[in-house]
Amino acid sequence: MNEQLQPLKKPARTAKAGRSGTQDDIVYAHIFEAILEQRLAPGTKLSEEALGEIFGVSRTIIRRALSRLAHESVVLLRPNRGAVVASPTVEEARQVFFSRRMVERAITELAAQHATDEQLNELRQMVRDERDSFSRGDRGAGIRLSGEFHLKLAEAAGNAPLVSFQRSLVSQTSLIIAQYESGNRSHCSYDEHMQLIDAIEARDAEQAVSLMMHHMDHIDSKLNLDEDSASDDLHAVFSHLLKKPKAAAKG
Amino acid sequence: MNEQLQPLKKPARTAKAGRSGTQDDIVYAHIFEAILEQRLAPGTKLSEEALGEIFGVSRTIIRRALSRLAHESVVLLRPNRGAVVASPTVEEARQVFFSRRMVERAITELAAQHATDEQLNELRQMVRDERDSFSRGDRGAGIRLSGEFHLKLAEAAGNAPLVSFQRSLVSQTSLIIAQYESGNRSHCSYDEHMQLIDAIEARDAEQAVSLMMHHMDHIDSKLNLDEDSASDDLHAVFSHLLKKPKAAAKG
DNA sequence: TTTGCATTCTTTGTACACAAAAGCATAATC
DNA sequence: GATTATGCTTTTGTGTACAAAGAATGCAAA
Numbered sequence: 162m163n164e165q166l167q168p169l170k171k172p173a174r175t176a177k178a179g180r181s182g183t184q185d186d187i188v189y190a191h192i193f194e195a196i197l198e199q200r201l202a203p204g205t206k207l208s209e210e211a212l213g214e215i216f217g218v219s220r221t222i223i224r225r226a227l228s229r230l231a232h233e234s235v236v237l238l239r240p241n242r243g244a245v246v247a248s249p250t251v252e253e254a255r256q257v258f259f260s261r262r263m264v265e266r267a268i269t270e271l272a273a274q275h276a277t278d279e280q281l282n283e284l285r286q287m288v289r290d291e292r293d294s295f296s297r298g299d300r301g302a303g304i305r306l307s308g309e310f311h312l313k314l315a316e317a318a319g320n321a322p323l324v325s326f327q328r329s330l331v332s333q334t335s336l337i338i339a340q341y342e343s344g345n346r347s348h349c350s351y352d353e354h355m356q357l358i359d360a361i362e363a364r365d366a367e368q369a370v371s372l373m374m375h376h377m378d379h380i381d382s383k384l385n386l387d388e389d390s391a392s393d394d395l396h397a398v399f400s401h402l403l404k405k406p407k408a409a410a411k412g
Numbered sequence: 413m414n415e416q417l418q419p420l421k422k423p424a425r426t427a428k429a430g431r432s433g434t435q436d437d438i439v440y441a442h443i444f445e446a447i448l449e450q451r452l453a454p455g456t457k458l459s460e461e462a463l464g465e466i467f468g469v470s471r472t473i474i475r476r477a478l479s480r481l482a483h484e485s486v487v488l489l490r491p492n493r494g495a496v497v498a499s500p501t502v503e504e505a506r507q508v509f510f511s512r513r514m515v516e517r518a519i520t521e522l523a524a525q526h527a528t529d530e531q532l533n534e535l536r537q538m539v540r541d542e543r544d545s546f547s548r549g550d551r552g553a554g555i556r557l558s559g560e561f562h563l564k565l566a567e568a569a570g571n572a573p574l575v576s577f578q579r580s581l582v583s584q585t586s587l588i589i590a591q592y593e594s595g596n597r598s599h600c601s602y603d604e605h606m607q608l609i610d611a612i613e614a615r616d617a618e619q620a621v622s623l624m625m626h627h628m629d630h631i632d633s634k635l636n637l638d639e640d641s642a643s644d645d646l647h648a649v650f651s652h653l654l655k656k657p658k659a660a661a662k663g
Numbered sequence: 664t665t666t667g668c669a670t671t672c673t674t675t676g677t678a679c680a681c682a683a684a685a686g687c688a689t690a691a692t693c
Numbered sequence: 694g695a696t697t698a699t700g701c702t703t704t705t706g707t708g709t710a711c712a713a714a715g716a717a718t719g720c721a722a723a
Contacts (some may be wrong), residue, residue: 209705219678220705225479232483234576241684241705253572260518262575265516275688286594288567321504322511325485326577435707460675469706470673492675561709 177287188216190227196235196332197308198301199339203248233329235336247336254337254384261330264323264379265311269357269373271318273366279316284358287313292351306351308335314357325372333379342385353379414498419528439467440477447583448559453462454499458487471645484580486587498587505588505635512581513628515574516562520608522569530566535609538564543602558601559586567610568570585631592635603617604630 169223188361192212207227209220216223227244230236237247249257278282287310294303315327354375360369426550443463446452458478467474478495481487488498500508527535538561545554559582566578604627611620 173558210703224705227484228479234481234573242686243705256571257573259571260577263514263518267511270449318508320507321582322508322600326511326578330573331577331676347493411680461673472707472709475675494715496677 182316184218185222185225188212188218188222189229191216191327192226192230193235193332194305194321197232197305197335199286199304199335200301201210201246203246203336203340205245205246207246212299218338221262227341233246235329235332235334247333249333249337249340251341254341257333257337258381260326261334262374264315264327264330265373265377266324266370268315268318268320268327269318269361269369272314273361273364273369276317276361281358283311283364284317285355288351288354288358291354295351303351306334307334307354310354327331337384338380350376350380435469436473436476436480439463439469439473442467443477443481444486445556447481448538448556448586450555450586451552452497454587456497456592458495458497460494475499484583486580486583498584500584500588500591502602504584505592508581508584508588509628509632512585513625515566515578515581516624516628519566519569519571519574519578520612520620521617522571523565524612524615524620526570527568527612531564532609534611535561535564535568536606539602539605540608542591542605546602555589556587558605559583561594561605566617568643570594588635601627601631624626 190200192207209223209227212223212227213220227236227238231238231244235247236244238244239288287306291306291310294300294306311331312324312327315324318324353372357372358370358377360372419571443458459480460468460474462472465473478487478489482489482495486498487495489495521609538557542554542557542561545551545557562582563575563578566575569575608627610625611623
């Protein structure tokens with residue numbers, strides 16, 4: 162129990178998730194990222210004390226982060242029984258996908274109208290990163306970047322409530338995929354992402370929406386009722402952030 | 413500063429807003445209701461200590477409630493500077509209404525498919541309450557019931573993510589109306605609400621959606637760039653909850 | 664009179680301590 | 694041997710104290 166990260170560095174990309182750079186935003190972003198990358202399995206218990214120790218902050222901060230995640234339905238907060246990573250049921254998964262289709266359609270249309278060249282370049286870069294992640298075997302990062310692509314697209318649409326909603330839906334989708342995805346065919350996504358950007362750049366809203374709906378179909382079709390496992394151990398999940406005590410642990 | 417409410421009773425109807433009946437849900441619901449009823453004006457400072465004193469709870473509880481409200485964009489949480497009731501800009505208002513049209517369309521279609529007779533009866537009762545509120549001059553309750561009607565409709569649609577999003581949108585809409593509504597023609601809404609239920613009960617999705625879109629148009633058309641005022645004083649806003657010290661105030 | 668700076672004061676940010684609730688294990692009884 | 698009750702432990706819920714960051718005010722100088 163003597164391992165903890167000391168400077169509390171921000172995670173790779175997701176740091177912009179919060180309002181300012183306060184501690185709880187960092188914790189939030191780390192846990193969010195861990196879920197996006199499926200290093201935290203649905204149902205995993207998220208002990209306040211354990212997380213506080215890992216991140217080197219008090220339970221107050223952890224609690225705030227968990228509360229925020231719970232509001233996005235990524236974490237389930239059971240009264241007097243603590244927090245766990247949410248385990249969406251099949252019905253809940255269906256509802257999330259319904260909402261996502263609706264939102265993605267709107268986002269795609271708006272993005273085709275409003276996306277700036279700079280935003281399109283950023284999107285292309287994200288897809289390249291996503292492709293690279295998969296090609297070097299880093300499935301976790303690939304899935305995260307795939308989710309962030311959809312989030313970035315929402316930002317390009319220029320509608321704040323949609324961005325907020327999309328954030329919640331993308332996280333939940335990642336959770337659902339973690340729980341129900343059959344094969345690892347998720348690496349197909351970057352091709353479709355690139356085509357989508359092409360259509361948006363061409364300002365062809367109709368084509369873009371059509372591509373997006375097919376993309377949704379593909380994600381949908383990858384799901385069945387299997388359950389796979391990610392790590393259950395908080396220290397293992399965040400081990401890359403921990404300073405390992407070398408020989409003699411702390412005086 | 414010796415006034416405070418002691419048993420911390422739940423507000424009229426909105427109590428179901430939270431997960432369980434804990435204190436912070438009650439505080440959340442009270443503030444939420446005050447905003448829905450436009451007793452809290454946009455820009456009003458929400459001091460943690462003052463609210464804690466009013467509700468008779470510690471700042472911890474208040475902070476949680478404010479955090480939740482902030483996540484719904486109803487309250488703005490400025491780092492190190494405290495919380496204020498959000499003041500949506502014209503552009504933000506435009507974005508909220510765009511999202512609402514999208515969500516209301518989906519909700520209406522789903523409700524036309526899935527709404528049970530019991531839900532329809534509840535909706536009708538809400539519209540009657542809304543009408544009664546306006547007819548007896550209680551504009552605040554009418555506006556709140558109007559918002560809750562749209563929330564209830566979302567529940568009848570049977571899609572949890574949509575309900576959550578709708579809650580946020582309805583609150584923000586109320587805020588926008590508080591800031592930008594020109595006349596008090598909001599009392600027209602219950603007629604349209606009733607027609608909507610009729611169409612849904614007839615399972616005429618097309619007609620229901622058409623009515624809903626017109627309803628949105630009407631709400632839209634009532635807005636201009638005027639600003640009206642609601643109360644600024646926290647104690648006044650929550651005065652109906654406060655025990656008034658009669659003669660000699662507390663030793 | 665106005666503007667700039669410094670000091671004070673209010674208000675939030677964080678940690679911690681205590682209390683209460685749920686879960687678990689053990690033991691006793693049927 | 695199985696089942697239930699009880700107390701024990703672990704974990705969360707809440708209040709409070711202390712620290713830090715802004716905001717306001719007053720004073721001085723231009």
